[in-house]
Amino acid sequence: MPSIRAFCVAAALLSPTALAEEVPVWFGNNTKPKTASEGIYVAKFDTVTGAITKPVLAGVAKNPTFLAFHPRLPVLYATSEITGADGKPAGAVEAFAIDEATGSLESRGAESTGGTGPCHVTVDREGKVVLAANYSGGNVACLGLAEDGRLKPLASADGAGGFVQHDYDRAGEEGINPKRQDKPHAHSVDVSPDGTIVVVCDLGLDRVFLHGLDRERATLAPRRSAKLKTGAGPRHFALHPDGHRAWCVNELDLTVTAFTYDAARGELRAGETVSTLPPSVTDRTGFSCAEIAVHPNGKFLYASNRGHDSIVMFRIVGDTNTLEFLGVEPTLAKTPRHFAIAPGGKFLLAGGQASNNVTVFAIDDETGRLTFMGTSVEVPSPMCVAFRP
Structure with missing residues (x-):
């Protein structure tokens, strides 16, 4: 009551x-x-x-577990955990036109994310690219957008262009969660206010990655990362409206870690962690x-x-x-x-x-x-x- x-x-x-x-x-x-x-x-x-x-029901979709919107157009983007033609797990992002009177959705096509288990999607502030975090694959994809908001195909899925594969090297590291941190697990992807940096929380690596973003070419370039406590499991990221303060919620150890974001240097500095x-x-x-x-x-x-x-x-x-x-x-x-x-x-x-x-x-x-x-x-x-x- x-x-x-x-x-x-x-x-x-x-x-x-x-x-x-x-x-x-x-x-x-x-x-x-x-x-x-x-x-x-x-x-x-x-x-x-x-x-x-x-x-x-607004629109039929396969496992649309995360949603994002075009900043100017009535277009919604959804992750899609699907099965490929070979019967193996695959991942995609699907675009939907929004009926602004009813909120109903009409598909405008889907494109592969180049990896499996896409769990998070975002759009940059100018509506030029869509980015997806592939949890199972431990990688990040960047897809260009057409003028009408439709998705362009992923340019590359071999570690170059619009695709970055996170590497796993935690041999001998103590405190790792064996069930959840046996490999990279990209869990979220966000874009800096100026559109030049992509922030990715990787639960499997206990790191928050920063990748350079070229929105005109829809490409990514690995830069640096911030290390969190072993076993923390960074999941999602939130930036303060001032664009300088940020926080990451850690799934596995039930904490939040504070960061300072240096836009000029494209750098994150970790601070206090609280329960x-x-x-x-x-x-x-x-x-x-x-x-x-x-x-x-x-x-x-x-x-x-x-x-x-x-x-x-x-x-x-x-x-x-x-x-x-x-x-x-x-x-x-x-x-x-x-x-x-x-x-x-x-x-x-x-x-x-x-x-x-x-x-x-x-x-x-x-x-x-x-x-x-x-x-x-x-x-x-x-x-x-x-x-x-």
Whole structure:
């Protein structure tokens, strides 16, 4: 049942001066046999009141586990874990035209990522390239975009051009997770604000890689990397609105590591690492971290804990990258693989991959704390929650 606090929050949001403003929100899913998902789903979300409509199928897709958008055109891009013509695992990114009235999707073709298990996709700010992280292959692909947002074929998958293979050399290193760190596992890919650097979290190598990006040619060039604690398992990366501070959520040891990004030198410097759970949680068996996001106001940071099924709330201290632990909020959604902050920064939506639901939380702009709105909608196996930027 919704708490009294949630009712008070809802009442404040529904004041006479509040005007409804609906925007579409899409949900990427796992369409493997044991799930009921058929592809990508869409709902309308009110960024003023926090109300959400019943999600409906927007477009049929194969395992669209992560979504991204063209910065100017009504085009959505989805990762696709597929089986190739030879019956072996393969990976692709598929482009979809968005019906701006309904949010429904129409395929505009797919292109290979040159690797297997694509789990993350992003688009640069000018809409010139799409980048994908191939988890199983331990590599990163860069595909050019046509003027209409359609995907161009990957130029090369042999380690040159628009493709970078991460190398694995951890012989004799102690503390490695044997099940998850037996080889490279690129888990996310992000682009620097100036579009010259690609940031890749590699869970298998405990490193955050920086690759040079040429958007005109859709090519990548390896540069340097930042080493994290052995066994950390870096998963996703979040850059502060100022473009200089950043944080990485570490899946395996349930921590967040702070970074300073030097744009001029194209360099990351690691700082403090903090836990995503309070000390009172001593048994963390089966727990892991998943998503991380900075609030648009630049004052707060959030990360999700799977198993514990919560979102940790941090205050970003002043102009530093130091984090002050505020607490954890239960997601009321099992296995929160992903969450998203709605446009305007008033609400957060968390997806429960194992409970087939999405829950809505109000964000206090002054304290950064989350309050459950009493809203939960059914979505089959939600693995990504995405609003258009």
